[in-house]
Amino acid sequence: GQQVMQIPQYQHVQEGEDFTTYCNSSTTLSNIQWYKQRPGGHPVFLIQLVKSGEVKKQKRLTFQFGEAKKNSSLHITATQTTDVGTYFCAGQDAGGTSYGKLTFGQGTILTVHP
Amino acid sequence: ETGVTQTPRHLVMGMTNKKSLKCEQHLGHNAMYWYKQSAKKPLELMFVYSLEERVENNSVPSRFSPECPNSSHLFLHLHTLQPEDSALYLCASSSSVAFWDYEQYFGPGTRLTVT
Numbered sequence: 001g002q003q004v005m006q007i008p009q010y011q012h013v014q015e016g017e018d019f020t021t022y023c024n025s026s027t028t029l030s031n032i033q034w035y036k037q038r039p040g041g042h043p044v045f046l047i048q049l050v051k052s053g054e055v056k057k058q059k060r061l062t063f064q065f066g067e068a069k070k071n072s073s074l075h076i077t078a079t080q081t082t083d084v085g086t087y088f089c090a091g092q093d094a095g096g097t098s099y100g101k102l103t104f105g106q107g108t109i110l111t112v113h114p
Numbered sequence: 115e116t117g118v119t120q121t122p123r124h125l126v127m128g129m130t131n132k133k134s135l136k137c138e139q140h141l142g143h144n145a146m147y148w149y150k151q152s153a154k155k156p157l158e159l160m161f162v163y164s165l166e167e168r169v170e171n172n173s174v175p176s177r178f179s180p181e182c183p184n185s186s187h188l189f190l191h192l193h194t195l196q197p198e199d200s201a202l203y204l205c206a207s208s209s210s211v212a213f214w215d216y217e218q219y220f221g222p223g224t225r226l227t228v229t
Contacts (some may be wrong), residue, residue, distance in 0.1 A: 045219065
């Protein structure tokens with residue numbers, strides 16, 4: 001079945017440093033979503049990418065979808081302590097017959113030291 | 115955020131108990147989901163309902179039984195669980211199950227401990 005791998009599993013940064021997490025799928029995706037889960041909280045939707053090579057920005061966050069639609073990245077510029085949490089990517093298999101089925105990566109846990 | 119609510123927030127149950135988790139969404143969505151989140155494992159999709167009809171059952175053991183009486187409510191009935199079923203159970207909803215339209219809104223989760 002489809003697998004979504006995310007690296008790194010953990011990332012510790014000093015406040016002000018940049019951070020990037022990478023997501024790779026074993027199959028071509030129809031779209032990819034990114035979620036953030038604060039410690040003790042629940043996943044919160046950040047963004048969805050649909051088009052090959054798509055790049056979207058939200059303030060200090062930049063999201064990319066690979067040309068082959070099998071990988072994606074989230075980059076945070078100049079991290080702040082409010083960025084702490086686990087960042088998940090989630091994709092839907094383009095060749096799948098099941099709809100509404102997102103496969104989540106295992107997440108990257110980001111800690112930011114002030 | 116109160117778009118998706120879940121009760122109870124915490125549940126401790128023995129392996130022979132029967133309990134139910136409840137989820138309610140106030141967003142007017144047509145699709146609802148149950149996920150299991152275990153430590154150090156990815157979020158696992160358990161069930162998907164679209165307009166109250168189950169469209170996905172992701173090979174979940176029969177000791178978990180979902181129920182969707184209407185598009186606003188979703189239940190997960192639990193019986194004879196195992197200790198490895200201890201996890202955070204998350205409910206989510208989306209406008210539809212179409213891939214271009216299913217940004218998912220998660221509830222706060224129920225932390226389940228099976229003793």
